[in-house]
Amino acid sequence: MQPSDIYYDQLVKNRGRLQRFYFGAFFLILLYKLFSALLISQVGMNPIEYQEIDPTYWVFMITGIPGFMKGGIAVIFDIVLLTSCLLSCILPRQRVSAIIFFCCYFLYFVLFNMTAGHHYANIAILVISFAFVFSDKLFGFSLQFSRFAFLFIMCSAACWKIARGNLFYPHQLDRIMLSHNLGYLMAGYKTTKYQLLKWFIQHPRMTHCIWVTMIIMEFSFIIGFFTMKKDKLLLIIYILFVIGGYFLTGIFALENLLFLFILYPSFNFISGLPVFNNEKIYRLQFLNN
């Protein structure tokens, strides 16, 4: 039996647990957005919509969707987004709410980027929730496909840097560190962070070594296309990559942390949690029906 077949079987058997876990995590992120006033009804649509040269955003402009998203409609939209997410978490044996959530989140993703004035690539919720759109029969494949999508994102990021000659460009990371922390450095707080940033910016060779290491870390995700046996290593690499990226450049995307849970060891961890017991979920479903 191939490792992927084992994985596939386990995914199907544990759909309920996985759906609870992932949608629980999505819901926590949405709650964070709610309390940070980042939902569509709270941010409100910017009169200058940032569409860029992206046909999907153009479709939104043509259909006039951003124009509709105000007042009561925006509030209803946010309620549907939150409710469909919560329902998918507490009733994990149905996928209607998961489909509604996927569609709403796609709308949210595009509309938020339009109003925020930048096309953020915080795509983890979209990639993972896509898997739950499918029936039990196909769910194992769709979740595995999401795993491949994550691997592609990481490898692709490395390939872009290599193709543009960035691997051997010694000043990339020190320039990112400088421009991203300009305000902090100008304030001149003599903290450990300040001292570290100063040291790295003044030692571009050392900073270049870290930059090369980060690109290698991204490229190492190519292993995942060949085997799942190294997923534990990839998980550790991703954690180090996120921590390193945050401390060195200040770049952090909360949503994209969810990609940690698309790798095989995380899946084992989720399945092993006693609170996500399939029998209990079935009983809850039965009681609800």
Place this chain on the structure above:
Amino acid sequence: MLLIDFLKTVKKKSAVLFWSFLTIIFFQLACTFLKMEVTPFLLYGMYSEKIPVQNEFRIVEIEVNDVPASSLNLSGWHSDILYTGYENYNNMLRNNGTDIVKTRVEERYHFLTRSFLYPFLKNKIYNSKSGLANFSKWYSDKFSQFAHIDVRTIRVYSTIIEFDPASFTFIKQPRKLIATF
């Protein structure tokens, strides 16, 4: 290879799903090679363009009711929305009120501008001057909402920061008022 084995297994179980996956892979690769984003097929080339070594940085400073916006305890997201929002507004303003996307499309994508669809598209996909007119109110409302203050005036300044690598010091040049809301 795991990916190939996976696709073979999918093909055996569901031809529809197999072709759906292949279509997604095709679109993602096509977008990557054509350097074109068609959400959800994104490009992951952030920070891949070489950043030139320069020791001069232009920054934007915003003051609300004569208080620097940086001291208003704005969250990272809110700060990004307000600063990026202003940059996009300013770009359009400096482009004589024309959406910069329109300028770029008309400069580079002649196959699109020559197509019969373009007269329809250009009325729909670009921001109009009314967007500029409505921006002030939205901007004031957002500052008021995000910073929990009553906004009377918003002043935007542009400043050049000179960085001296040898002494690791930053010299701020006199700032210029560039916009008021």
